[in-house]
Every structure is written in structure tokens, then in C-alpha cells.
Amino acid sequence: MDSGSTRATDTDDSSPIVRAEGVTKRYTRGTTPGFFGRLLGRREPPTVTALEDVSLSIDAGEIVAISGPSGSGKSTLLHHLAGLEVPDTGTVTIRGQSTSSLSRKRRTRLRLEQVGIVFQHFHLVESLSARANVALPLVELGVPTSERKRRATDLLERVDLGDRLDHRPGELSGGEQQRVAIARALVTDPALVIADEPTGELDSETGQRVLETFQGLTADHAVVLASHDQSALAIGDRRIRLQDGAIVEGTDTAETHDQQTQAKVE
Numbered sequence: 314m315d316s317g318s319t320r321a322t323d324t325d326d327s328s329p330i331v332r333a334e335g336v337t338k339r340y341t342r343g344t345t346p347g348f349f350g351r352l353l354g355r356r357e358p359p360t361v362t363a364l365e366d367v368s369l370s371i372d373a374g375e376i377v378a379i380s381g382p383s384g385s386g387k388s389t390l391l392h393h394l395a396g397l398e399v400p401d402t403g404t405v406t407i408r409g410q411s412t413s414s415l416s417r418k419r420r421t422r423l424r425l426e427q428v429g430i431v432f433q434h435f436h437l438v439e440s441l442s443a444r445a446n447v448a449l450p451l452v453e454l455g456v457p458t459s460e461r462k463r464r465a466t467d468l469l470e471r472v473d474l475g476d477r478l479d480h481r482p483g484e485l486s487g488g489e490q491q492r493v494a495i496a497r498a499l500v501t502d503p504a505l506v507i508a509d510e511p512t513g514e515l516d517s518e519t520g521q522r523v524l525e526t527f528q529g530l531t532a533d534h535a536v537v538l539a540s541h542d543q544s545a546l547a548i549g550d551r552r553i554r555l556q557d558g559a560i561v562e563g564t565d566t567a568e569t570h571d572q573q574t575q576a577k578v579e
């Protein structure tokens with residue numbers, strides 16, 4: 314057995330898939346002056362607060378859509394929920410495991426096992442076929458070749474690309490490339506799917522088709538997507554709006570969401 318595995322089979326299934334509590338993240342713009350720089354009176358570079366005390370809890374089967382103006386912190390929040398970055402203060406727990414408490418190696422493992430990510434710019438490997446691209450996360454998890462091929466083929470068939478298995482990304486349209494990226498995000502059967510502006514590179518008709526594919530495939534997963542595109546945001550069960558790194562609209566916890574839904578029903 315792999316003692317480094319973070320597979321959370323022993324976690325409570327009723328707990329949220331991902332939870333952010335009081336997450337704050339600041340970035341420094343530019344370089345911090347060294348000793349001589351300070352002697353010469355060079356100033357400390359300005360800091361940007363990308364996230365400010367953000368709390369959010371997402372359950373299995375929920376699609377949460379995040380909107381907000383450019384620079385409001387959407388990508389930063391997604392990176393934290395995916396375990397790509399860790400907060401300065403506050404915590405992010407993925408299936409009960411705090412990302413800040415793990416070594417980089419175990420955090421990578423947690424991400425590989427529990428999170429699938431779809432980026433705006435597809436991020437496919439140009440030299441690999443569609444099937445090899447989809448199978449990549451399974452290589453990193455040590456899944457045997459025949460199983461990798463089977464799962465990648467199955468996923469590509471589910472996104473209607475069963476006849477494009479051996480095509481390289483450059484031989485596929487933008488919509489097809491994004492469907493390959495969606496298949497790759499789902500090949501490990503992750504608990505959480507993160508999508509950052511998934512239709513940003515696509516025309517509206519292609520984007521709509523990609524969204525339908527995405528929605529059909531992610532029904533059993535917790536999904537967080539960020540977008541400027543209203544049709545992408547419309548697939549959310551719950552909407553959250555960020556402004557200057559803080560949640561200004563929408564529910565910040567699943568419980569509040571439940572209470573609001575309850576209130577609407579009453």
C-alpha cells in the first residue's frame with residue numbers, strides 16, 4: 314500500500330468536498346529590496362490582497378459559479394480550492410485534508426487524486442495524441458498502461474471524440490481541444506472539478522456545446538467554475554460574486570444556501 318496516498322476513503326461522506334475558511338492571500342508586486350537596496354532607500358514593493366477572508370463550502374453534486382470583474386480574485390480562489398496554492402491565513406480543506414498541513418508532494422498527490430482542472434487555454438501537450446493527453450494524470454498515479462488506455466478511450470467517447478483518439482491537439486478545433494481537456498480532468502474520477510473560464514477561448518455556439526458536455530459529465534462531482542460568460546455562469550446551482558478579493562454576493566456556505574432555498578420554498 315502507498316503510505317503517501319491521500320485517498321480519503323476514511324473521510325465522512327457527508328462532509329463538504331471542499332471548504333475554505335477565512336482565506337486571505339496577498340501577493341507582492343515586484344522584488345523585495347535586499348540589505349543594500351534598503352540602505353539606498355529602496356521601498357518595499359506594494360502588496361496586492363487577492364483574497365480577503367473568503368469562506369466557502371461546496372458539497373458533492375453542487376455546481377458553484379463564481380463571477381466578478383477582472384482582478385477580483387476568481388483564479389486565485391480556484392487555485393486555492395484546487396490545492397495549487399495555499400493561503401497566507403485561513404484554511405482550505407479538500408475532503409477533510411488541510412492543504413496547508415501537507416508537504417508539497419502530498420498536496421500534489423491529493424490534487425491528482427481528488428481534483429480535476431479545466432483551464433481556459435486547454436493546456437494540452439502538443440506532442441501527444443488526444444488519448445495520451447487524457448491518460449496523463451493516470452501515468453502520474455501509476456495506473457497500468459492497458460487500464461490507462463481503456464479509461465482515456467472511454468472518456469473521449471463520452472465527450473464524442475471516439476473518432477479522434479490519435480489526433481494531436483493541433484489537429485483539433487478549439488471546442489474539441491476543450492473537450493479533450495474536460496476528459497483529462499475527469500479521467501481520475503475526481504471528487505472536485507475546477508474550471509477557470511472554460512469557454513473563454515470559444516465562440517458562443519461552441520462554448521454552449523462544451524458547457525452541455527461539461528454539465529452532463531460532472532453531475533456526480535462538486536464543480537466550481539469561474540467565468541465572465543453569462544451562459545457558463547448560468548449552469549451554476551449557486552452563484553458567488555467576488556469584488557476586490559471578497560465575496561460580495563451569493564452564499565458563502567452550503568448551509569446558508571440550504572437555509573435560503575428553504576426560505577424560498579416556505
Ligand SMILES: Nc1ncnc2c1ncn2[C@@H]1O[C@H](COP(=O)(O)OP(=O)(O)OP(=O)(O)O)[C@@H](O)[C@H]1O
Pocket residue numbers: 340341342361362363381382383384385386387388389390
Ligand atoms: N502570482 C501573482 N503575483 C502577483 N499578483 C498576483 C498574482 N496572481 C494574481 N495576482 C493579483 O491578484 C489579483 C487577483 O487576480 P486573479 O487572477 O485571481 O483575478 P481574476 O478575477 O481571476 O481576474 P481575470 O478575470 O482577469 O482572470 C489581481 O490584482 C492580480 O494582479
